[in-house]
Amino acid sequence: MALADNTTTSTAAPARRIADLPGPRGLPLLGNALQIERDRLHQQVEAWAREYGEAYRFRITSREFVVMSNPETLAAILRARPDTFERTSRLNQTAQALGFGGxxxxxxxxxxRQRPMVLSGLDPTHIKAFFPTLQKVTDRFARRWQRAAQAGTAIDLQADLMRYTVDVTAGLAFGTDINTIESDQEVIQTHLDKILPALFKRLLAPVQYWHYVKLPADRALDRHLQALREAVDGFIGAARQRLAEQPALREHPSNLIEAMVAAREREGSAVTDGDVSGNVLTMxxxxxxxxANTLAWMIWLLHRHPEAARRATEEVRGLLGSAGQPLHHEQLRELDFVxxxxxxxxxLKxxxxxxxxxVVRDTEAGGVALPAGTMVMCLMRPAAVDEKHFPDAQAFKPERWLAGPSATSSKRVxxxxGAGPRICPGRYLALAEMKMVIAMLLAHFDIAAVDTPDGGEARERLALTMSPVDLRLRLKPRGG
Ligand code: HEM
Known part of the structure; x- marks a missing residue:
């Protein structure tokens, strides 16, 4: 086989063939399908990595996955995009069919074509300019949680955090104040939170039955998608109207949706209506x-680690004084411990x-020859919880990330x-949101409890993203 490109650290030994990799024994036709519970897939493949090592294989019916977990190999794979690796054709087709081919x-x-537009809409300059809106949304969120604290009611943590993240995204990317935080009506999240689990289910399904027959769940999904299409059309319509009323916005769009609509309307543009609506839904x-799920995990972990919570609270209250949240963008940079x-x-989560x-073209990674078309599952957690890279790896020790050479090398593990040309363009926004919410939370409240359904450890559930299962937050007013 021709090796068009050697993606990883060079090894003297000849590359192994996929057929020679170890892996769990499967059944004829089904492969390992029966050994996998969909919402615990990540834990199963991580357990197999402990048993079979940094490169192994498994199969769901006829689809074979090569699983890799060495951090240098992973970084090399993610950097070798778009020419040598890309997102899977199954993801591409399934997302297109659901209307978010963004x-x-x-x-x-x-x-x-799309990447530069999205990058510039989410870059640090835009986030800085967006700060007053971020404050407004955070202020509403504080009032919502104050009402819950005063009434002594338990907060559905993830559902509330999703109200916050959707309001922020719509404000930044679409210039629209959808204010689901203060809404008692049916909110867009009711539809949004059905889509990623449905996508995940379809990505793993052994048979793509929905092309031939629709079950009640598929018909319900169609209804959610229809509601979302209407919302998305509304955002795009409003942006079109702003561009018509203020033509200067075509050259200097104030947000992502205006940039995309302006690009779509340019003569001879390669941007399609589907690109615009697909990206609105993608955002x-x-x-x-x-x-929202990272914040939920963070609140859970802080509650479980009183010393870290105390230090974070001290940092926030010391910086903000009697203010309920950061007052200017620069203050976000001072929240080092948060x-x-x-x-x-x-x-950890x-x-x-x-x-x-x-694989786009024949290559080699981690000493394994990978023909074009191979699916490579990159496991992002094993190295991050390995003693080799992080002493006392299972412990929650935020101080390990405070400035110093080891913090920089840790970020590479x-x-x-993600990494490379497709690294998350939303990471600056995500960090700003996380700091705002945690600062607001620790400035206003003491955490009384974070309850799990069975009173034990928070359980992990995978539905494309990995979330804690059903956390309930109880707050007390600060010092109350
Ligand atoms: C804690 C929060 C977040 C985490 C952990 C996260 C994680 C990721 C990861 C792992 C990827 C894949 C990167 C790769 O393949 O190398 C990704 C891609 C992406 N993320 Fe995020 N993300 C977060 C928040 C956001 C936010 C707030 C937005 C936008 C509002 C966003 C938009 C995107 C987009 C559009 C992509 C696709 C980029 C591409 O394929 O070129 N993400 N994210």
């Missing part, structure tokens, strides 16, 4: 679960523990936002 799922020229989906808590949370790539 930046996350696209490949090739479509991805190249909502990519920005909602990831940040930021360290975010990195430590993402190390990465909301994207799996990143599946498909734990890659919660």
């Amino acid at each position: 930046l996350f799922s696209s490949n090739g020229d479509t991805w190249r 909502l989906l990519a920005g909602e679960d990831t940040t 930021e360290a808590c975010a990195h430590e949370t993402m190390r 990465p909301v994207a523990p799996l990143n599946i790539q498909q 734990a890659m919660p936002f």
Whole structure:
């Protein structure tokens, strides 16, 4: 086989063939399908990595996955995009069919065309300019939690955090104040939170039955998608109207949706209506679960580690005085310990523990020859919880992320936002949101409890992103 490109650290030994890799024994036809519970897939493939090593294989019916977990190999794979690796064709087709064929799922020229637009809409300059709106949304969020604290009611933590993240994303990317935080009506999240689990289910399904027959769950999904299409059309319509009323915005769009609509309307543009609506939905989906679930994990971990919580609280209250949240953008940069808590949370509880790539042209990675078309499942957590890279690896120790050479090298091992040309463009926004929410929480309240359904450890559930199962937060007013 021709090796068009050697993606990883060179090894003297000849590359192994996929057929020679170890892996769990499967059944004829089904492969390992029966050994996998969908919502615990990440834990199963991590357990197999402990048994079979940094490169192994498994099969779901006829689809074979090569699983890799060496951090240098993973970084090399993620950097070798878009020419040698890309997102899988199954993801691309399934996301297109569900109406969000945007930046996350696209490949090739479509991805190249969209990436700069999305990057500039989410860059640090835009986030700085957006800060007053971020404060407004955080203020509403504080009032919502004050009402819950005064009434002594338990907060559905993830559902509330998703109200926050969707309001923020819509404000930044679409210039729209959807204010789901203060809404008692049916909110867009009711529809959004059905999409990623449905996508995940379809990505793993052994048979793509929905092309031939629709079950009640598929018909319900169609209804959610229809409601979302209407919301997305509304955002796009409002942006079109702003461009018509203020033509100067075509050259200097104030947000992502205006940039995309202006590009679509340019003569001879390669940007399609589908690109615009696909990316609007992509922003909502990519920005909602990831940040909300990371925040939920962070609040859970802080509650379980009183010493870290005390230090974070001291930092926040020392910096803000009697203010309920950061008053200017620069203050976000001073929340070093809170930021360290975010990195430590993402190390132990990465909301994207799996990143599946498909080989574009014959190559080699981690000493394994990979023909074009091979699916490579990158496991992002094993190295991040390995003593080799992080002493006392299972412990929650945010201080390990405070400045110093080891913090920099740690960032190369734990890659919660991915790496290379397709690294998450929303990472600056995500960190800003996380610092705002944690600062607001610790400035206003003391955490009384974070309850799990069975009173034990928070359980992990994978539905494309990895979330804690059903956390309930109880707050007391500060010093109350
Ligand atoms: C804690 C929060 C977040 C985490 C952990 C996270 C994680 C990730 C990861 C792991 C990827 C794949 C990167 C790769 O393949 O190398 C990704 C891609 C992406 N993320 Fe995020 N993300 C977060 C928040 C956000 C936010 C707030 C937005 C936007 C509002 C966003 C938008 C995207 C988009 C559009 C992509 C696709 C990029 C591409 O394929 O070129 N993410 N994210």
